[in-house]
Amino acid sequence: xxxxxxxxxxxxxxxxxxxxxxxxxxxxxxxxxxxxxxxxxxxxxxxxxxxxxxxxxxxxxxxxxxxxxxxxxxxxxxxxxxxxxxxxxxxxxxxxxxxxxxxxxxxxxxxxxxxxxxxxxxxxxxxxxxxxxxxxxxxxxxxxxxxxxxxxxxxxxxxxxxxxxxxxxxxxxxxxxxxxxxxxxxxxxxxxxxxxxxxxxxxxxxxxxxxxxxxxxxxxxxxxxxxxxxxxxxxxxxxxxxxxxxxxxxxxxxxxxxxxxxxxxxxxxx
Amino acid sequence: xxxxxxxxxxxxxxxxxxxxxxxxxxxxxxxxxxxxxxxxxxxxxxxxxxxxxxxxxxxxxxxxxxxxxxxxxxxxxxxxxxxxxxxxxxxxxxxxxxxxxxxxxxxxxxxxxxxxxxxxxxxxxxxxxxxxxxxxxxxxxxxxxxxxxxxxxxxxxxxxxxxxxxxxxxxxxxxxxxxxxxxxxxxxxxxxxxxxxxxxxxxxxxxxxxxxxxxxxxxxxxxxxxxxxxxxxxxxxxxxxxxxxxxxxxxxxxxxxxxxxxxxxxxxxx
Amino acid sequence: xxxxxxxxxxxxxxxxxxxxxxxxxxxxxxxxxxxxxxxxxxxxxxxxxxxxxxxxxxxxxxxxxxxxxxxxxxxxxxxxxxxxxxxxxxxxxxxxxxxxxxxxxxxxxxxxxxxxxxxxxxxxxxxxxxxxxxxxxxxxxxxxxxxxxxxxxxxxxxxxxxxxxxxxxxxxxxxxxxxxxxxxxxxxxxxxxxxxxxxxxxxxxxxxxxxxxxxxxxxxxxxxxxxxxxxxxxxxxxxxxxxxxxxxxxxxxxxxxxxxxxxxxxxxxx
Numbered sequence: 001x002x003x004x005x006x007x008x009x010x011x012x013x014x015x016x017x018x019x020x021x022x023x024x025x026x027x028x029x030x031x032x033x034x035x036x037x038x039x040x041x042x043x044x045x046x047x048x049x050x051x052x053x054x055x056x057x058x059x060x061x062x063x064x065x066x067x068x069x070x071x072x073x074x075x076x077x078x079x080x081x082x083x084x085x086x087x088x089x090x091x092x093x094x095x096x097x098x099x100x101x102x103x104x105x106x107x108x109x110x111x112x113x114x115x116x117x118x119x120x121x122x123x124x125x126x127x128x129x130x131x132x133x134x135x136x137x138x139x140x141x142x143x144x145x146x147x148x149x150x151x152x153x154x155x156x157x158x159x160x161x162x163x164x165x166x167x168x169x170x171x172x173x174x175x176x177x178x179x180x181x182x183x184x185x186x187x188x189x190x191x192x193x194x195x196x197x198x199x200x201x202x203x204x205x206x207x208x209x210x211x212x213x214x215x216x217x218x219x220x221x222x223x224x225x226x227x228x229x230x231x232x233x234x235x236x237x238x239x240x241x242x243x244x245x246x247x248x249x250x251x252x253x254x255x256x257x258x259x260x261x262x263x264x265x266x267x268x269x270x
Numbered sequence: 271x272x273x274x275x276x277x278x279x280x281x282x283x284x285x286x287x288x289x290x291x292x293x294x295x296x297x298x299x300x301x302x303x304x305x306x307x308x309x310x311x312x313x314x315x316x317x318x319x320x321x322x323x324x325x326x327x328x329x330x331x332x333x334x335x336x337x338x339x340x341x342x343x344x345x346x347x348x349x350x351x352x353x354x355x356x357x358x359x360x361x362x363x364x365x366x367x368x369x370x371x372x373x374x375x376x377x378x379x380x381x382x383x384x385x386x387x388x389x390x391x392x393x394x395x396x397x398x399x400x401x402x403x404x405x406x407x408x409x410x411x412x413x414x415x416x417x418x419x420x421x422x423x424x425x426x427x428x429x430x431x432x433x434x435x436x437x438x439x440x441x442x443x444x445x446x447x448x449x450x451x452x453x454x455x456x457x458x459x460x461x462x463x464x465x466x467x468x469x470x471x472x473x474x475x476x477x478x479x480x481x482x483x484x485x486x487x488x489x490x491x492x493x494x495x496x497x498x499x500x501x502x503x504x505x506x507x508x509x510x511x512x513x514x515x516x517x518x519x520x521x522x523x524x525x526x527x528x529x530x531x532x533x534x535x536x537x538x539x540x
Numbered sequence: 541x542x543x544x545x546x547x548x549x550x551x552x553x554x555x556x557x558x559x560x561x562x563x564x565x566x567x568x569x570x571x572x573x574x575x576x577x578x579x580x581x582x583x584x585x586x587x588x589x590x591x592x593x594x595x596x597x598x599x600x601x602x603x604x605x606x607x608x609x610x611x612x613x614x615x616x617x618x619x620x621x622x623x624x625x626x627x628x629x630x631x632x633x634x635x636x637x638x639x640x641x642x643x644x645x646x647x648x649x650x651x652x653x654x655x656x657x658x659x660x661x662x663x664x665x666x667x668x669x670x671x672x673x674x675x676x677x678x679x680x681x682x683x684x685x686x687x688x689x690x691x692x693x694x695x696x697x698x699x700x701x702x703x704x705x706x707x708x709x710x711x712x713x714x715x716x717x718x719x720x721x722x723x724x725x726x727x728x729x730x731x732x733x734x735x736x737x738x739x740x741x742x743x744x745x746x747x748x749x750x751x752x753x754x755x756x757x758x759x760x761x762x763x764x765x766x767x768x769x770x771x772x773x774x775x776x777x778x779x780x781x782x783x784x785x786x787x788x789x790x791x792x793x794x795x796x797x798x799x800x801x802x803x804x805x806x807x808x809x810x
Contacts, residue, residue, distance in 0.1 A: 288721055292581070296602025303545050
């Protein structure tokens with residue numbers, strides 16, 4: 001009989017230097033000796049669950065079925081916010097109900113549960129649910145318990161997923177939803193959106209008073225230090241700089257906007 | 271027969287980018303193929319063994335019995351400082367004898383050994399005991415060797431554990447012993463200290479000329495950006511800022527002091 | 541029959557916060573359930589394959605035979621640069637052919653292969669070969685496939701390995717090839733180079749208009765904050781500062797030079 005793999009991924013904004021993540025790893029290993037704990041990151045900016053939400057989508061679906069994804073960026077720890085379990089066809093997602101799973105909810109079917117935290121004993125720290133509630137909940141699932149035993153169906157799920165705005169004359173207002181490690185500015189417009197628009201051959205992005213023309217296949221199709229548009233590795237449009245940091249160069253950040261103009265007849269770049 | 275779990279945790283100030291930690295992992299895996307190496311952190315501030323000492327306490331005791339905790343923040347590498355093995359009822363702690371185990375020593379019983387470094391061969395680098403002495407010592411213990419074979423009892427253990435100062439009129443001078451990733455300022459006063467004082471209902475912290483009243487249960491009981499006192503997840507008092515960074519806001523750091531005044535009759539906040 | 545160990549080490553400049561490394565881990569675990577993924581670092585400075593090249597040498601050879609070392613610092617992703625497999629007597633190295641393996645090539649014998657990326661399907665992202673080509677290539681090797689099946693011999697290997705310059709009168713011009721986490725400035729002159737010169741007892745380094753005399757065995761042989769020369773843990777000469785950060789103190793960086801003067805008759809330090 002093949003042993004079921006026990007994989008838990010960890011994404012947090014805890015940093016590692018205080019041993020908070022270490023405590024969670026201890027709790028997990030103490031309960032499930034053969035668990036594989038996979039560090040995704042502990043460097044999410046403090047409290048930035050939007051950054052976490054985007055990152056989640058970059059890795060979650062590459063893991064083997066059965067994997068439990070813990071995602072803990074939780075400024076509301078100890079308040080009334082719910083502790084969430086999301087069951088999709090292949091995975092469990094566990095974390096606070098603050099929008100951290102916005103993109104997952106948008107991408108796949110799911111069943112949602114609210115953890116009954118009162119069942120997790122009297123010694124729960126009100127400031128460290130990661131160690132005292134979320135990790136133990138993951139353990140119970142990995143041990144084969146049904147979420148029904150310690151959670152109940154949840155109706156209202158927090159999500160901040162946002163489509164791009166349709167302006168006029170083939171213009172669209174796009175929002176920077178993520179700035180990655182290399183300073184690439186990723187916006188809420190995908191390859192599939194582009195196809196829905198009829199795959200317009202001409203695309204022009206306006207940032208303040210500058211323009212970027214065309215969508216390149218690779219960074220290197222632009223000159224060194226030149227700004228460009230390209231599809232990121234998940235099919236989102238990104239504003240990048242070859243061998244540079246677009247966010248720094250343009251002084252832009254998540255939440256900022258750019259205007260995209262598409263055209264169905266090929267125009268010449270001026 | 272159940273296989274004994276082989277877990278080694280790693281805490282260092284090495285950073286990861288030079289491959290120094292990688293070298294240690296290689297040494298461990300080369301000797302013990304089924305070892306589980308658990309990264310705690312490699313981001314301790316260079317040489318800051320006080321930060322490391324506090325962090326250790328946050329995770330060490332959550333791990334399965336038999337775990338070996340390596341803790342290497344070692345500005346004195348290559349000097350006369352001893353290489354230490356600490357055996358507690360459940361764990362081994364291995365690292366330099368520079369105070370990095372101060373809180374562990376204060377918390378639990380132990381036997382202490384000095385590693386006989388001369389037994390570790392002629393190729394020991396005087397600047398990298400982590401790779402050439404500490405990791406190999408962990409290997410020998412995991413392989414079942416008694417520490418007696420390559421170490422000898424050690425009497426003098428370095429510790430910087432410090433109690434708070436009792437001033438007068440129910441006032442106490444507390445020291446910031448740790449600043450965590452979120453900027454929480456943790457002081458040397460615990461929930462158990464508070465109970466020893468008779469659980470005084472009124473507590474007031476003075477920082478320079480400002481006051482903070484009461485101990486809150488969660489961050490969210492304070493308004494956003496408000497400073498508060500609360501117990502950290504191990505029962506230490508901390509000065510925090512809801513959704514903010516108290517250390518940055520107050521421009522305070524480890525080693526700074528605050529004055530705590532307690533009162534046994536409930537006073538009104540002015 | 542002993543199970544073959546499956547170890548893959550990861551060194552990248554991806555950071556961890558976007559989940560790009562997470563995606564690679566998912567791909568690896570999905571294909572090889574019992575793989576051991578060893579994080580070396582994800583904090584290489586963006587695009588700095590020279591830093592990566594030096595770090596590689598610090599850990600690669602400590603791992604068990606059979607280990608696959610993935611090293612991905614790849615500013616040229618999506619361009620014509622080749623995807624490289626290097627087979628040495630004990631290891632596989634996989635990464636871009638941009639010089640990241642310069643020190644490995646200099647250190648050991650090898651056979652080199654160019655990955656035939658066109659065999660990796662039509663869904664390869666032009667900006668994320670780590671997930672879509674390099675990790676899958678590692679999987680194929682770990683599953684026992686010969687590199688011949690998906691790669692072909694490669695002649696031209698990029699390398700930037702550089703010897704020190706021989707000036708005159710026992711003077712040598714050394715280049716800073718690496719600055720480590722502690723600010724140690726490591727130069728292209730080794731213990732073995734020194735022996736080749738006849739182990740001259742007197743050594744003097746000139747940095748701008750300052751001099752440092754002698755090679756110390758340990759940091760602590762210098763006073764606190766004093767600059768010193770010593771051998772690093774792999775036998776390279778380094779310019780360091782006891783309990784300090786030499787790079788910051790001297791405002792020096794990789795690529796800078798120092799002049800080393802040796803003398804075969806012991807002179808007095810002035």
